[in-house]
Amino acid sequence: MVAARLAFEGISKAFPGVRALSDVSFEVRPGEIHALLGENGAGKSTLLRILSGVFRPTEGDVKVDGVVQTLRKPEDARRAGIAMIHQELQQVPHLTVAQNMFLGHSLKRLGGLLVDRREQERRAAEALAMIDPTIDPAAPISTLKVAQRQVVEIARALLDKAKIIAMDEPTSSLTPSEFDRLAEVIVRLAASGVSIIYVSHKMDEVFRVCERATVMRDGKVVGMGVDLRTTAQRDVIAMMVGRELLLEEHHSHATAAVCLEARNLTTHRVRDVSFTLRKGKSWGWRAWSAPAAPNSCGRSPGPTG
Numbered sequence: 650m651v652a653a654r655l656a657f658e659g660i661s662k663a664f665p666g667v668r669a670l671s672d673v674s675f676e677v678r679p680g681e682i683h684a685l686l687g688e689n690g691a692g693k694s695t696l697l698r699i700l701s702g703v704f705r706p707t708e709g710d711v712k713v714d715g716v717v718q719t720l721r722k723p724e725d726a727r728r729a730g731i732a733m734i735h736q737e738l739q740q741v742p743h744l745t746v747a748q749n750m751f752l753g754h755s756l757k758r759l760g761g762l763l764v765d766r767r768e769q770e771r772r773a774a775e776a777l778a779m780i781d782p783t784i785d786p787a788a789p790i791s792t793l794k795v796a797q798r799q800v801v802e803i804a805r806a807l808l809d810k811a812k813i814i815a816m817d818e819p820t821s822s823l824t825p826s827e828f829d830r831l832a833e834v835i836v837r838l839a840a841s842g843v844s845i846i847y848v849s850h851k852m853d854e855v856f857r858v859c860e861r862a863t864v865m866r867d868g869k870v871v872g873m874g875v876d877l878r879t880t881a882q883r884d885v886i887a888m889m890v891g892r893e894l895l896l897e898e899h900h901s902h903a904t905a906a907v908c909l910e911a912r913n914l915t916t917h918r919v920r921d922v923s924f925t926l927r928k929g930k931s932w933g934w935r936a937w938s939a940p941a942a943p944n945s946c947g948r949s950p951g952p953t954g
Contacts, residue, residue, distance in 0.1 A: 652715065654679040654844040655700075655813050660709035662695055668868060669695045673709070675863040675873045677813070682835060682845040684855045684877065687865035688889055693848055696865075697815050700846075701733040702726040713813065732806030736818040738798050740790050747773035747786040750805040776804040780834045796827035800834060814838070815846040820854060832858050852882050864888040 653676035662670040670692045677683045687693050698704040700711060702720040710717045718729045726733070740749045747770040748755075756772075758765040773786035781800045790798060799819055806814050816835075820828045835858055839845055849855050855862070856877050864872030864885060872888040909926040 651678050653677065653712070654681075654714060655846075656710075656712040656715075657696070658710045658712065660696065660699060660706045660711070662699065662704060663707045670699075670706070670868045673865070673868075673870055675870060677844045677846060679812075679844055680839050680842045681861065682839050682847055682859045684859040684862035685846055685848045685865070686855065686862050686872075686885065686889055690867075691865040691889070692868040693865055694817070695868075697733065697817060697846070697848070700726065700731060700813075700815055702731075727809055727811075730810060730812035732809060732811035732814045734799070734802045734806070734814060734816045734819060736821055738795075738802060740798060740801070742789070742791040744790060745770075745787055746777075746784060746790050746793070746801055749790050750776070750786070750801060750808055772808060773804070776807045777801070779807060780804060780837065794827070795822045796824075796831055799823070799831055803834060803838065811843065813844045813846070815848070817848045818850070819847070820849060820851060828854060852886070856882060866891055 655677040656674075657676075658674050660670055660673040661668070673692070673696060685693050685696070695704065699706050699720070702723040702725045705721060711720060712718065713729050713731070718725070718731075720726050720729065720731075723733075741752065744752070747766070750773045751769045756765040756768050757763065758768075770786040774782075777784045777786060777800070780803060781797065784793065784797055784800065784804075790801065793801065803814065820831060823831065832854070835845060835847070847855065847859055859877055862872065862875040862877055862885065863870060864875060866889060871891075872885070875885065875888075877885070906928045907925055908928055910924075912923045914922040
């Protein structure tokens with residue numbers, strides 16, 4: 650049996666009046682791309698904040714390669730080989746790629762008086778060469794596409810010799826072709842032995858790049874070590890929402906009362922969109938979104954995040 654690279658053991662987190670996590674335990678293997686799934690409010694973000702040293706658990710331990718880690722601040726996580734790539738990239742637009750990669754721990758020369766920009770660019774180029782050598786470390790990061798900026802964050806993690814990289818909704822702003830490129834990078838990282846925790850609402854992408862999943866609901870683990878190669882998407886979604894989602898045919902309820910109707914909507918994001926919502930039907934932008942609390946029309950769309 651392969652020893653765990655990362656282990657959460659009995660993690661609980663309580664805030665005043667709220668228990669955000671309850672006895673969360675699961676493991677991530679070396680070189681594994683492991684999905685962390687759940688609806689908004691399931692506890693995923695709280696768990697990642699504990700992993701990255703932003704929050705401290707009320708109870709439980711985080712282990713890396715079998716050793717309990719005390720993660721009081723993000724710097725502790727970095728020293729433990731843990732890197733976090735946020736949905737909103739934490740980069741400074743007017744700085745170069747290399748400067749962003751060394752943000753917070755610049756290389757110095759002349760006894761610490763000056764930043765060694767040449768050495769930073771050399772080391773940044775070495776890290777970038779492993780995943781995308783076309784990115785110029787001397788270029789302003791504002792000139793890069795979003796997908797390239799994601800790669801820069803991954804290269805920054807490699808600079809820190811990260812053994813574990815947590816990715817929170819890394820493809821939320823990417824086109825399908827940009828996701829294809831990022832997926833190749835993620836798979837290569839895993840092949841090199843880096844463990845990836847992958848958080849996404851895009852189930853097609855999850856099933857494409859991830860091997861196993863941990864499913865959370867209401868701060869608890871409801872599915873641990875789920876094999877995504879042998880488990881259907883609808884079964885994973887049922888774990889997330891707590892019930893099976895029934896597929897409705899387009900012709901059902903065709904004669905039901907119309908609750909909402911839109912015709913030829915156009916904005917800067919969409920063009921000529923029309924739809925009808927009938928009583929008793931659920932509808933949302935994401936096919937797997939769960940119905941929310943009933944309203945006067947029957948059902949309202951599920952959460953969007």
